[in-house]
Amino acid sequence: MRHPPRSALLAAVGAVALIGAVTVPVVTASGATPACSVEYSVTSQWGSGFQGSVKITNNMAAVSSWSLAFDFTGGQKLTQGWNAKWSQSGTTITAASESYNGSLGSGASVSAGFIASSSGSNAVPTSFKLNGTVCNTDTAPSPTPDPTDPEDTAPPVLRVSGNKFVDTNGGTRRLLGVNRSGGEFMCVQGRGIFDGPVDDASVKAIADWKANTVRIPLNEECWLGLSNINPAYAGANYINAVKDLVARVKAHGLTPVVELHWTYGQYTGNSAGCSDVHAGCQKPMPDMQYTPAFWTSVANTFKGDRAVVFDLFNEPYPDRATSTTTQAWQCWRDGGTCPGIGYEVAGMQDLVDSVRGTGATNVILAGGIAYSNDLSQWLTYKPTDPAGNLAAAWHVYNFNTCSNESCWNSTLAPVAAQVPLMAGEIGENTCSHGFIDQVMKWFDDRSLSYLGWTWNTWDCSLGPSLISSYDGTPTAFGTGLRDHLRALNG
Missing domain, CATH: 3.20.20.80 (Glycosidases)
Known part of the structure; x- marks a missing residue:
């Protein structure tokens, strides 16, 4: 069958708020393990900028490479980063795996850091995607079949x-x-x-x-x-x-x-x-x-x-x-x-x-x-x-x-x-x-x-x-x- 014109894809996104060097556990509405989780931290901050880090945990099948995407909504500008290939396009930040840390097994984690300029509130990102999958939200796992139903x-x-x-x-x-x-x-x-x-x-x-x-x-x-x-x-x-x-x-x-x-x-x-x-x-x-x-x-x-x-x-x-x-x-x-x-x-x-x-x-x-x-x-x-x-x-x-x-x-x-x-x-x-x-x-x-x-x-x-x-x-x-x-x- 032929298909109708392209339409916008609406995706539900999860949220995580991690301020300063404090790490807040990722908890979903149902308590289920998310497909992936991202812990975002501001480890130090000064007048015109700050240092941050992300810890990525993959709960899906193992991958040979990874790419994390999130948005800066407070006007922040990426200046440098490490342990990933960091880039910015508009408000979107992307951290892509290096050759030495691309392999990420199920349940495995990897961390990467960056420095960015900021002014104002330095708003914390609220949505993260790992290889296109929304993190920090329920994976809606398949239910166990009920033989009586x-x-x-x-x-x-x-x-x-x-x-x-x-x-x-x-x-x-x-x-x-x-x-x-x-x-x-x-x-x-x-x-x-x-x-x-x-x-x-x-x-x-x-x-x-x-x-x-x-x-x-x-x-x-x-x-x-x-x-x-x-x-x-x-x-x-x-x-x-x-x-x-x-x-x-x-x-x-x-x-x-x-x-x-x-x-x-x-x-x-x-x-x-x-x-x-x-x-x-x-x-x-x-x-x-x-x-x-x-x-x-x-x-x-x-x-x-x-x-x-x-x-x-x-x-x-x-x-x-x-x-x-x-x-x-x-x-x-x-x-x-x-x-x-x-x-x-x-x-x-x-x-x-x-x-x-x-x-x-x-x-x-x-x-x-x-x-x-x-x-x-x-x-x-x-x-x-x-x-x-x-x-x-x-x-x-x-x-x-x-x-x-x-x-x-x-x-x-x-x-x-x-x-x-x-x-x-x-x-x-x-x-x-x-x-x-x-x-x-x-x-x-x-x-x-x-x-x-x-x-x-x-x-x-x-x-x-x-x-x-x-x-x-x-x-x-x-x-x-x-x-x-x-x-x-x-």
Whole structure:
């Protein structure tokens, strides 16, 4: 799905006040350990300046380099510093690790000092970020599942059996829920990792709709930590944020679907979303340069957790580049040099092989061509999966070509008769739910799976948005999905 215009990211920030040489303990509202803590001290002060220090404690996963950011709001000017690369831009101060102290394990601390000029009150900074993560505030840790609460039941380990998703006991499972957009675009735009909160309360709000699945779109350049991405939002920081969200989703009994949305590769042909080589928009196909490495890394990360589902690529559209449908489907499966696409393509078989090469046996989803709206030859070009855990993904909006029952009966029903079928995105641009009501009925009648796009507070006239607030308040469009899920699973 295409995305609405860029919006401001609002982040809650914690506060710490440390005056003089006195150190005040970092205490959060709930008493929980923060993701990181910063103790700020003024160790000496004179008429025109002062000496200060920061002690940084990392409570997240280990990092190989770190960068601390905070603001001087009292007109202070940095003059020199030590034990970090210190710099100032406007009011923002940045302290970046040196080569000798970049490694910071979980629970480890590092200190650095500086000298600055000051006049007036020498106001103490109130917000600190370590590698983009807000410090001195609750991390909203995943709650321990309560087996007596159906909302807190761990999600099932899934596998494919014929044309159904089943759990370890052989019981049929339908994947019904929402998409949680943000991880595919915020990082590449230099604005963070997720769009809006992904804390426990926001995930619980999804569960309160009686959803059982959350699809999490990702960006391959951010996951792999390529050089064009702000390090605060890339590599280990990005991966850890995704892992944390997956854990929160699971803690509420929801199945996480991790999905590759935006990829590398320059495409300027028919229906190009952008001219940039970087992963800043939807490309017609994944690239061979980075996508197999992305899926190898993702599969290695989650292969020990078969409750996690892998969705190989958001919305392939090689049909817009090639001159024939046959060429499009060949490109889709086999990759390589595809007509009309200027970079080497990774086909669906390449990606299945990358996942299975790690030993991961998680369920894999593969969407068709025409932005995953065309499954007419999916069975003919179906990739080979040695684990036998491959399912079909399909997307539909009211403006797509295959948006009526006649098309669904002729192209979807044959696929659904042989493999599990999930509509990974359903939506409409009417700010209403008349169209998705039809989609849900067709899928309900056949016990198939579907996910609404999207659990983000966007203007529904710019893109299908299910909510107006992350507490789960639905839009007029979202009301249809919420009420339907509650009727099915309430």
